Amino acid sequence: MAQDSSKRVKVSSAEDLSQTLVPLHGLDPQQSRDWNEEFQIFKTIGRDSFLQRMQVDRNVTKTYNDFMEAAKQGAMAIVDGKLQALNATEPRRTHVFVFNQIFFSFAIDCPTNYIDLTSKENNPSFTQSNHDLSGLRLLCGLDITGLHNLATCVVNYKGHRVLCQSIIPGILNNQELSSMAEYGMVDDKKAVVANPDFHTQILQVAQALSIKINKVIDPSTGNEVEIAGSVEVKGIKGSDKRHYIVDMQGMTPRDANYLGVENHTALVRPELINIYQKHKNMQYAGDRMEGFTK
Numbered sequence: 001m002a003q004d005s006s007k008r009v010k011v012s013s014a015e016d017l018s019q020t021l022v023p024l025h026g027l028d029p030q031q032s033r034d035w036n037e038e039f040q041i042f043k044t045i046g047r048d049s050f051l052q053r054m055q056v057d058r059n060v061t062k063t064y065n066d067f068m069e070a071a072k073q074g075a076m077a078i079v080d081g082k083l084q085a086l087n088a089t090e091p092r093r094t095h096v097f098v099f100n101q102i103f104f105s106f107a108i109d110c111p112t113n114y115i116d117l118t119s120k121e122n123n124p125s126f127t128q129s130n131h132d133l134s135g136l137r138l139l140c141g142l143d144i145t146g147l148h149n150l151a152t153c154v155v156n157y158k159g160h161r162v163l164c165q166s167i168i169p170g171i172l173n174n175q176e177l178s179s180m181a182e183y184g185m186v187d188d189k190k191a192v193v194a195n196p197d198f199h200t201q202i203l204q205v206a207q208a209l210s211i212k213i214n215k216v217i218d219p220s221t222g223n224e225v226e227i228a229g230s231v232e233v234k235g236i237k238g239s240d241k242r243h244y245i246v247d248m249q250g251m252t253p254r255d256a257n258y259l260g261v262e263n264h265t266a267l268v269r270p271e272l273i274n275i276y277q278k279h280k281n282m283q284y285a286g287d288r289m290e291g292f293t294k
Contacts, residue, residue, distance in 0.1 A: 033066075035166040070100050071155060078095075104164055139245065151166040168236055168238040194226060198235040203228045210276075211253065213228050232249070
């Protein structure tokens with residue numbers, strides 16, 4: 001028995017030594033985890049009872065915590081220059097990485113990007129990623145059947161901000177992203193599409209968040225297209241046939257009342273929309289009560 005125990009200790013020490021000599025940067029040496037599939041599968045589990053909802057929430061929390069830990073380790077390795085970019089010949093701020101089934105990209109810090117979503121006083125990099133996470137939180141709270149979002153987190157490390165996302169199945173093997181995009185503005189803003197199935201699902205999002213239904217002109221055809229919310233929010237159909245919604249920094253509308261220098265505009269915070277909606281509801285209820293008393 002003493003000999004077996006000693007062997008077990010030696011094996012454990014060897015594993016620890018191998019991880020020290022070959023850093024894994026968050027990669028699990030025992031298995032390759034498909035973060036997206038792990039995260040999306042919970043959408044198919046029933047939540048009819050309190051016990052089922054509690055079990056699903058517990059599993060989602062565990063999976064998300066594991067994902068964030070792996071993303072943190074990968075992002076740190078990227079900033080430290082230990083992982084190879086897919087587009088290594090391009091400027092560093094545009095580098096993208098795929099490691100451990102996670103897609104990494106730097107939050108763009110070019111002043112001309114998202115110039116109409118921020119101001120000169122704010123960092124467009126932080127503004128864009130903050131609004132993306134804000135839209136993600138709104139979507140997760142709604143839990144629309146059949147509408148999926150990516151596991152996402154942002155890692156701040158050594159002055160860099162790295163956006164980490166699970167990967168939509170098939171998107172890395174498809175040469176033309178526009179062929180997978182079925183909702184919103186696509187093809188470098190040259191076309192607007194609105195798949196009926198996607199539109200039905202995003203209508204539920206717009207209704208729940210009190211977002212206006214817009215009619216926009218498709219630049220490629222000149223036809224009028226009905227879009228729920230902003231054309232900047234994109235809908236993509238993965239090779240797994242699931243509907244994914246991405247680029248959620250435009251989930252809330254822009255506020256044209258706050259035009260700054262060079263026509264900068266601001267995005268309305270979700271909290272302001274909720275307050276405004278409650279105000280309008282109270283105003284409507286007051287008008288109805290006044291009508292009954294007359």
